[in-house]
Amino acid sequence: MAATELESVHSADVVTKVDTAEVPSAAWGWSGESRRTFRTAGWVVVVILLAMLFEGPQGASSGSGHTGYIFLIGFAVLLAAILIRDSLLQRKPR
Incomplete structure (x- = not known):
């Protein structure tokens, strides 16, 4: 349950145009040029x-x-x- 809460909070903070399944670093905001x-x-x-x-x-x-x-x-x-x-x-x- 703790992992689900962290994932939902983290995904709400970061807004990117890149799919995090394709580019894992997009979750941290590093994928943009x-x-x-x-x-x-x-x-x-x-x-x-x-x-x-x-x-x-x-x-x-x-x-x-x-x-x-x-x-x-x-x-x-x-x-x-x-x-x-x-x-x-x-x-x-x-």
Whole structure:
């Protein structure tokens, strides 16, 4: 009887959209994702990648040209495209 009372009290406190049979951690409220947090973190990473383009002056032995800059810009553009696509898909009604 004590287990039944605990389960009924606990299930009344936690309201989730996830079935606790499929995701046991949903009973504790850990199953949700914060899309806003992930998007914000993604844009912060894009800004950091682009800020790396403005590093201090290189020494005379830099040698490899602009390969590093190409990769920084490429990764920043790829991440920005993923974030924009996610934002646009989230707006469409399903």
